[in-house]
Amino acid sequence: MAKRDYYEVLGIGKNADEVTIKRAYRNLAMKYHPDKNPGDAQAAGKMKEINEAYAVLSDRKKRRLYDTYGHAGLEGYTAEDIFKGVDFADLFREFGFGGSIFDSFFGRGTRRRGRRKAADLRYNLDVTLDEVAFGAEKKVDLPRIKVCPDCRGTGAKEGGLIECRSCHGSGQKVVEQRSGYSIFRQISTCGDCRGRGKVITDPCEQCGGQGSLEKVRQVPVQIPKGAYSGYKIRIEGEGEQGDEMTEPGDLYIVLEVQKHPIFERHGDDIFVPKEIGFPLAALGGKIDDVPSLEGNLELEIFAGTQAGTLFRIMDKGIPHLANSGRGDLYVITKVITPTDLTEKEQELLREFDKVRKQRNKI
Numbered sequence: 001m002a003k004r005d006y007y008e009v010l011g012i013g014k015n016a017d018e019v020t021i022k023r024a025y026r027n028l029a030m031k032y033h034p035d036k037n038p039g040d041a042q043a044a045g046k047m048k049e050i051n052e053a054y055a056v057l058s059d060r061k062k063r064r065l066y067d068t069y070g071h072a073g074l075e076g077y078t079a080e081d082i083f084k085g086v087d088f089a090d091l092f093r094e095f096g097f098g099g100s101i102f103d104s105f106f107g108r109g110t111r112r113r114g115r116r117k118a119a120d121l122r123y124n125l126d127v128t129l130d131e132v133a134f135g136a137e138k139k140v141d142l143p144r145i146k147v148c149p150d151c152r153g154t155g156a157k158e159g160g161l162i163e164c165r166s167c168h169g170s171g172q173k174v175v176e177q178r179s180g181y182s183i184f185r186q187i188s189t190c191g192d193c194r195g196r197g198k199v200i201t202d203p204c205e206q207c208g209g210q211g212s213l214e215k216v217r218q219v220p221v222q223i224p225k226g227a228y229s230g231y232k233i234r235i236e237g238e239g240e241q242g243d244e245m246t247e248p249g250d251l252y253i254v255l256e257v258q259k260h261p262i263f264e265r266h267g268d269d270i271f272v273p274k275e276i277g278f279p280l281a282a283l284g285g286k287i288d289d290v291p292s293l294e295g296n297l298e299l300e301i302f303a304g305t306q307a308g309t310l311f312r313i314m315d316k317g318i319p320h321l322a323n324s325g326r327g328d329l330y331v332i333t334k335v336i337t338p339t340d341l342t343e344k345e346q347e348l349l350r351e352f353d354k355v356r357k358q359r360n361k362i
């Protein structure tokens with residue numbers, strides 16, 4: 001039986017995002033779950049189809065292969081490989097089912113096989129304080145050599161690979177030399193096919209006969225709110241690709257949060273200096289230009305504020321990574337002594353000073 005299109009199975013469009021895919025899967029799973037259809041073989045078959053579609057479309061790499069090559073793109077994947085990476089038991093707990101049905105549904109065979117894995121890659125990514133404060137999607141460019149999909153690594157067009165005539169496909173050349181009564185047989189690699197036994201008569205246009213392509217791949221990276229310097233984001237399967245016998249390695253994006261020109265971060269709190277004039281510091285009053293991650297904020301300066309006083313504005317810091325709360329914004333006052341006094345201002349200050357001295361105050 002021909003396989004149905006995965007998007008059709010889930011009843012979604014080709015551009016569906018993760019949330020839509022999950023919602024569609026959930027709705028169908030609720031309908032066809034064996035729990036709700038005991039003993040119904042048709043529902044069970046349907047469920048399998050839905051699960052497979054979800055396993056592929058919810059996995060970025062598999063989805064990309066499927067989008068590009070259709071079902072053929074996943075030919076090299078075993079059923080295990082297809083379902084690997086989706087924890088159905090977990091999903092169904094999330095949907096409100098028990099996990100036991102799924103253990104039996106998938107057998108216990110969803111474990112990773114003991115395949116060799118290509119190397120993991122590390123990529124240091126600079127991010128701004130704003131990006132970790134609000135979350136962001138960044139793209140990283142990764143150079144990557146991959147097997148040419150057009151010729152599947154042979155380097156030739158369909159039918160463009162023939163047996164080497166010099167070595168008749170053996171990849172070796174035997175040269176015999178007679179010397180008196182002895183014969184020397186010298187075996188060497190065939191120079192015409194470089195030992196492959198086959199020569200390309202019609203090279204693949206995509207890779208120019210190399211069998212591999214070096215491409216710069218743009219990998220999208222989701223910067224979570226609240227991330228910090230040294231925070232690692234693991235992107236499965238985006239490491240070194242290896243060959244057909246190896247599983248691709250993973251990509252680790254390590255974040256480095258750049259220094260902000262005015263804000264200083266301590267944990268999830270942010271500190272910002274704020275200059276105020278000494279009359280305001282002495283008399284108190286409202287200001288409306290305290291810099292924050294979200295533009296200027298108002299702040300009530302109390303009378304008699306000293307230099308270096310800390311004002312705390314709640315929930316205006318960096319969002320916590322682990323939960324929905326946020327850190328705070330601390331405003332540190334810097335009381336400015338004027339250096340550009342006019343005659344009039346000097347006079348007023350002298351007068352002020354005189355009055356203070358009469359009260360024996362500084």
Ligand SMILES: [Zn+2]
Pocket residue numbers: 148149150151152153154155156204205206207208209210211212
């Ligand atoms: Zn090619």
Ligand SMILES: [Zn+2]
Pocket residue numbers: 164165166167168169170171172190191192193194195196197198
């Ligand atoms: Zn040859």
